[in-house]
Amino acid sequence: MTRHSSPDAASEDHSFVAGSSNDPFKGDPNFMTSLARGLEVIQAFTPQRRLMSISQISQKTGIPRAAVRRCLYTLTKLGFVYAQDGKNFELRPRILTLGHPYLASTPLAKATQPVLKHISQMLNESCSIATLDGDDILYIARASSSRIMSIDLDIGSRLPAFATSMGRVLIAHLPPEALNNYLKRVSLVRYTQHTIASVSSLKEELKKVRAQGYAINDQELEIGLRSIAVPLLAADGSVSAALNVGVQAGLVPIAELTERILPVLRDGAQELSLLLS
Structure with missing residues (x-):
């Protein structure tokens, strides 16, 4: 393809x-x-x-x-x-019969819903978990808030990893060789005027994400949508999934992502990471 x-x-x-x-x-x-x-x-x-x-x-x-x-x-x-x-x-x-049995039977998909629902209710925002599948992220669990988002996402949805907060968390924690291979082959599409559109800029952003332990996407995939994501760590320190919260840019200032939402996300990630141990 x-x-x-x-x-x-x-x-x-x-x-x-x-x-x-x-x-x-x-x-x-x-x-x-x-x-x-x-x-x-x-x-x-x-x-x-x-x-x-x-x-x-x-x-x-x-x-x-x-x-x-x-x-x-x-x-x-x-x-x-x-x-x-x-x-x-x-x-x-x-x-849906082709993929739903797998998605519904994975430990994360089965066990994370109570935690996701709690996070979503605390923040009144949508909360999701995704894994890296090829050069995309694959949504495996999600709890939606009452707020209506313009982008329609559900379990099994896929989005380009480079232009999403969860994707950047997952890419940033790839082994060096896998990360280099990804950066060599990735085709960057400018979805909005805010989208990172050069490999060098993406590389620098991934370094920042790995160092700070979270990623922010500010209207890079779609105007009006912001999100923040953190990694889910396994016992060996590896990252196989990411957790995020998505918000409407017109209602939630970008500073609020780190001040109000990030602490809740990190607490949730710590709890969810026990499932990967």
Whole structure:
């Protein structure tokens, strides 16, 4: 698949296209190219791009139109996608059966909801936990406040790691070699005028995040949205998940993120980190 090229391309960055010349599995008799392509087609849909045509999916994934058409035909017959107008496809609720059992059964997803709910109620803000999946973050637990946020997020949602507070916490704590590889391949998209758009600036920001122990995102992914995130530490000191609180920029000044919200987040992170021990 192609790298992120627009704000609605918040999906995992794949290094190959199934069946192409650079497919590392080409020639492997046990590798099912048709299955791989079907999964690529499913992952082409995002919260920002819910409706997609065959040509749009083909362009995004690099899979030939004819193969995309066959994948969508099969997925439609199985009840995973449909096209009301016959041209623009969208995922059906049945797609949740593919990932929800995993997300719902992970120790964090099962055990963190009481803590997340408590944090959300204390602050009257939405609170989430995410892990790093490829170059994206994957939401695995969430507690929403009564305030309405413009961005629609839920368990299973994905966002580009570099432009999110949780993503920066997770990237900043990668081993040196993995971090260097990430910085070499990442494609930075300027989602707003506040988005960090150079690798050198991102590298400096990640150093700051690692040193201070938290990350702040001030309207870099979407105007009007701010967030602050802290790492969840395992017993060995490694970081496999991050905890954040998202706020409306018009209601919560940026200074309030560190003065009021950060202490609550750190207390919650300390409690949640026990689950990783």
